[in-house]
Amino acid sequence: MHTNALRTVQAQIREQAAAYCESSGVPGYVAGVHHADEQIIVAHGTANVATGAPMLEDTGFLFGSVTKVLTTTLVLRQVERGLLDLDTPVVRYLPEFALSVPGAADKILVRHLISHTNGIDADLFFPDARGRDALTTYVDGLASGCGTLFEPGEQLSYSNGGMIVAGRLLEAVTGVPFPDLLQRDIYSTVGMQDSSTSAEQAILRSTAVGHFPDPETMAARPTGMFMLPETWGPAGGTPIGTVADLLAFGRTHLAGGVSPSGARVLSPASTALMQRTSHDMATPNVPPMGLGWVRYPFGDTTVLAMSGASPGGVAILCVVPGHDLVFTAFGNTSGAIMLHDRILRWLLSEHLGVRIPALITGREQDVDLTPYAGTYRSDQLRIDVSIADGGLEERTTYEPADESQERIFTRFSGGMTSAPPRRYVPIRPGLFAPAGYPVETFDGYLRLLLVSYHDVRDGQARFRNGGGRLTRRA
Known part of the structure; x- marks a missing residue:
């Protein structure tokens, strides 16, 4: 059989x-x-x-x-x-x-x-x-x-x-x-x-x-x-x-x-x-x-x-x-x-x-976006998050430490050093999906495309998580 x-x-x-x-x-x-x-x-x-x-x-x-x-x-x-x-x-x-x-x-x-x-x-x-x-x-x-x-x-x-x-x-x-x-x-x-x-x-x-x-x-x-x-x-x-x-x-x-x-x-x-x-x-x-x-x-x-x-x-x-x-x-x-x-x-x-x-079964309305806006950083990476049209917009920039690392990174990424701005829609507080994808996209391995924010203190998230990787509020 x-x-x-x-x-x-x-x-x-x-x-x-x-x-x-x-x-x-x-x-x-x-x-x-x-x-x-x-x-x-x-x-x-x-x-x-x-x-x-x-x-x-x-x-x-x-x-x-x-x-x-x-x-x-x-x-x-x-x-x-x-x-x-x-x-x-x-x-x-x-x-x-x-x-x-x-x-x-x-x-x-x-x-x-x-x-x-x-x-x-x-x-x-x-x-x-x-x-x-x-x-x-x-x-x-x-x-x-x-x-x-x-x-x-x-x-x-x-x-x-x-x-x-x-x-x-x-x-x-x-x-x-x-x-x-x-x-x-x-x-x-x-x-x-x-x-x-x-x-x-x-x-x-x-x-x-x-x-x-x-x-x-x-x-x-x-x-x-x-x-x-x-x-x-x-x-x-x-x-x-x-x-x-x-x-x-x-x-x-x-x-x-x-x-x-x-x-x-x-x-x-x-x-x-x-x-x-x-x-x-x-x-x-x-x-x-x-x-x-x-x-x-x-x-x-x-x-x-x-x-x-x-x-x-x-x-x-x-x-x-x-x-x-x-x-x-x-x-x-x-x-x-x-x-x-x-x-x-x-x-x-x-x-x-x-x-x-289904991983995502609904979207909450009127999610407060202010805790998530700001600049987040990790090694040689900067992500600027702003509020736009009821969601978030992210701009990711690679900031090379030196010429050697820039050469390796750009060849690894096929020449890309910055990504076009990405729009994210709120699912619930602290969880966002890239705009334009049907929600069933995320039921499998591609749940990694979702973005989450963690450890909100004094009205600001300390961490952003995308693809399993954390960046920290600058």
């Missing part, structure tokens, strides 16, 4: 991918589903428009932030070995770890790094270094250039910096460079035989590159930068692999830490700990956070997920423990996230029979 059901899934994904890529200018897409001991992979289109290379079932791609679940798995492995303790300050293992606010780093526990509750204000900090000392360079740079957004454990804000510090922490306690540790303890143990962390290795096999719309013709053009600097490895800058590899990793987390080949990667207790809620902001646009995993509630069903942007591409990994299902995919423009969401929702509702309730 399952084989026929998965054939239906395969046909459905092929159809959806072809239609979406055609209508939205995505050159290529590859996706895989594992369910109840059966597995399918679908590839469509072109991996690189410059060469015309086709997207194949075994074409490699950058994992992007999906890597954060791999990094967290590595941290839990060292906890099991007794080399790390989740409730010990990071500086105990990494004495050189410091931030620009004196004493701030001393309060950050190992747990805070992998639960995105560390408050490190470094989400766009892109130091350019490579080789064995890349992560050391990153951590050294935090001390002079990056402060904090909040007290550790107080809030939840998606943290690239926290994961990179975790990567350096792993190097310190194991004595092994992060790429080698990933290869030894994850790729080899899980059976991710086509995964690597270098463009030099990726070039030896079929590998997709990201694309951006050409400003004049809007046709997809290849990215000018394949991957982020090696300083971003543990947050998702460098790991590359295939759909089959990510399915194997997802299956390991479904099976209590045992890989498809039978090797134990994590204990059942550590696997369960990663999946358990560690922090909940209690707002629809920020799903509860486990360790590494984001916990997306779809009614009574929880989807453990992480998506990953790379220059001109986006990957996703979803694990549904209650239904023994793994879904992973990559599309080589950032707009492919819409297709990821569409397929995930189809798998849940049509294939698994999960009822997906």
Whole structure:
């Protein structure tokens, strides 16, 4: 029965991918589903428009932030070995770890790094270094250039910096460079035989590159930068692999830490700990956070997920423990996230029979907008929020710290340094939706498009949360 059901899934994904890529200018897409001991992979289109290379079932791609679940798995492995303790300050293992606010780093526990509750204000900090000392360079740079957004454990804000510090922490306690540790303890143990962390290795096999719309013709053009600097490895800058590899990793987390080949990667207790809620902001646009995993509630069903942007591409990994299902995919423009969401929702509702309730069931009238207007900032990012036509208007500006970081950021974003103004309509106090979207858009993964405001004091919100990231009132 399952084989026929998965054939239906395969046909459905092929159809959806072809239609979406055609209508939205995505050159290529590859996706895989594992369910109840059966597995399918679908590839469509072109991996690189410059060469015309086709997207194949075994074409490699950058994992992007999906890597954060791999990094967290590595941290839990060292906890099991007794080399790390989740409730010990990071500086105990990494004495050189410091931030620009004196004493701030001393309060950050190992747990805070992998639960995105560390408050490190470094989400766009892109130091350019490579080789064995890349992560050391990153951590050294935090001390002079990056402060904090909040007290550790107080809030939840998606943290690239926290994961990179975790990567350096792993190097310190194991004595092994992060790429080698990933290869030894994850790729080899899980059976991710086509995964690597270098463009030099990726070039030896079929590998997709990201694309951006050409400003004049809007046709997809290849990215000018394949991957982020090696300083971003543990947050998702460098790991590359295939759909089959990510399915194997997802299956390991479904099976209590045992890989498809039978090797134990994590204990059942550590696997369960990663999946358990560690922090909940209690707002629809920020799903509860486990360790590494984001916990997306779809009614009574929880989807453990992480998506990953790379220059001109986006990957996703979803694990549904209650239904023994793994879904992973990559599309080589950032707009492919819409297709990821569409397929995930189809798998849940049509294939698994999960009822997906509406996330937003109504809009309150006469919401007081004054607490939210103002300027909010985080590392190299400024968001000006003003009241306009019964809603909010946001202007986002990138404020580069130096020429090197500006070069990396603009290549990562396809040349964009400021976004056109965005309009948001109130749903209720503290929660806003981008104007022009039907409310059902937000029932799935795209709930991240909603914006929330938090910690209102003396009539002013202290924090804005967009895409899971906090900015603080200036």
